[in-house]
Amino acid sequence: MAERTSLAVRDLAVHFEMEQGTVRALEGVSFDLHAGRTLGIVGESGCGKSVTARSILRIVDRPGRIVGGRALLDPGTTEEADLIAIDPESRRMRGIRGGRIGLIFQEPMTALSVHYTVGNQIIEAVRAHSDLSKAAARDRAIELLREVGIPRPELRIDAYPFQLSGGLRQRVGIAMALAGDPDILIADEPTTALDVTTQAQVLDLLRRLQREKNIALMLITHDMGVIAEMCDEVAVMYLGRVVEYAPVADLFAAPRHPYTRALLRAVPSILATPRQRLATIGGAVPHPGARPSGCPFHPRCGDFMPGRCDAALPPPLRPGEAGASCFLEVPA
């Protein structure tokens, strides 16, 4: 991988202090984002994939708290900056958020206000990250809308979000994310709320933008189809940990973690035979507040080794190296 490393996340840990006790939402998450490449983050609900994104951008909601780890922008260069060490309210962090790093939400209305036109909001975002005049920012906003494939952008710029279809709204959401000319994009379930033909169009758009701008894309999804379609590398998460990291072809051809194997077998397939049953994983994802001892997947694991898997956490993955965090990988 010759590409520049844009962001290096190391040992990120986030706790939620609840009345019932501490919920460890993230427990030492590490990975790298590279320019021009897509890292997929996949997992079921409660695995910590969204908290990871919010931590990098320093927008973790209370009572969540980052208790450890680093998120290094431009690691190894003279410009290196640890986002976890910056005051989240500071001018600098606000410049990075939406500037260097753009965020695309599942539901674009999260990012858009109902009270302002699409244009007002994009122009504001453009001006927050540049010193363009109002008129120049408007031209830039129209250009952005055209770039994300919105027909007749010079008219649509004066529309309110509710006047647009879900697909167009998500395109506006992407235009917003691009307003600060980011080189890192974090997309959190960007197509989950969309219909399948619209999803195909939006994924195509993300792919094109990434290629044109050499963006480092972090794509969070629960959909193995989207992972297969879009990603170069994949991190599989379970209960706040990365349990497997691999190039996408290897992950699907030869998954190494029992959870990844089980998850891939449980996915319904468009290629299924009639009445085909699925392999299932017993039980459900435990509540993050009731984390099992040892490897948190052990109560659901087909390869569970008593005395080993329930006694200690398997060694974490080394960032950037393919592998599984599992005692099957470690000689007894």
Next chain:
Amino acid sequence: MNVLEVTDLRKHYPIHAGLLRREVARVRAVDGVSFHIAEGETLALVGESGCGKTTVSRCILRALAPTSGSIRFDPGQGGTVDLATLPKRALRPLRRHLQMIFQDPYSSLNPRMMVGDIIAEPLKVNGVPAAERNARVLELLDLVQMPAVARTRFPHAFSGGQRQRIGIARALALNPRLVVADEPVSALDVSVQAQIINLMLDLQDRLKLSMLFVAHDLSVVRHVSDRVAVMYVGRIVEVAPTDALYRAPRHPYTETLLAAVPAPDPMRRGRQMKASGEVADPAKPPPGCAFHPRCPYAQDRCRVERPELTEVAPGRWASCHRAQEIELTGVA
């Protein structure tokens, strides 16, 4: 024998405007839909949001009053009734034969009732004596693979997948002739979704259930349904046995839908895009075939003349002028 025969079903919503509130237009949410469900058969109704699939299911359950058309239902007592025109009072004794499984297992169960009472409720309403009710609740819990102790606990004690099992047990309590399932697995995590899909396959086999399965996820549909009806802007564009439809679709919209689903296989990458544009507005459907503005095969005729649903091969129906001359690609 058919449990359900829907003929030329329509549900229109008038749009009123002006001082006299005259009807100025109509949203043709369902516009001439016909299909049948044979005894023991699962028919899937698929399509993107706004296509009218949920409106059809709500008309069958008479949560909505159809504008016109007939819904012949065989309650299994000799003879059929037309659910479309029956007065509400006459519907009540039929409700036990027509049950529903909901999408959201969180909002569909009363949080203040114990699980045993939730499942027993339809039995109680229909005058089943208490002793029999208890035995039946235990039998139903066993059927959906839940422990008997679940009876005395409240819904909040259960995960989403377990709640969906409880909802299924309630729907099956009175041995209904027809089950309408509206997106029953779309709110569940992959690992739990697989369990519920398998459960539905088991129940179809064991109880010879007749089911209308409303869904947008074409992968799930391939696993659970015998036949599939594809809807677009209020009309059925294709009906066929499941495997035939997926392998060799006969309507260009079906081809588009299938191509848009990202397969969980990185080797099949990049075959997603087929149709441009967006789903048409059912208040202003395009003239001729509603799909023509997005159809890569459209000709002049398609822009003016609306195609009827016709039998293009034994058991296969499509509404496309060119169904016999174009070669469409499915997913093998």
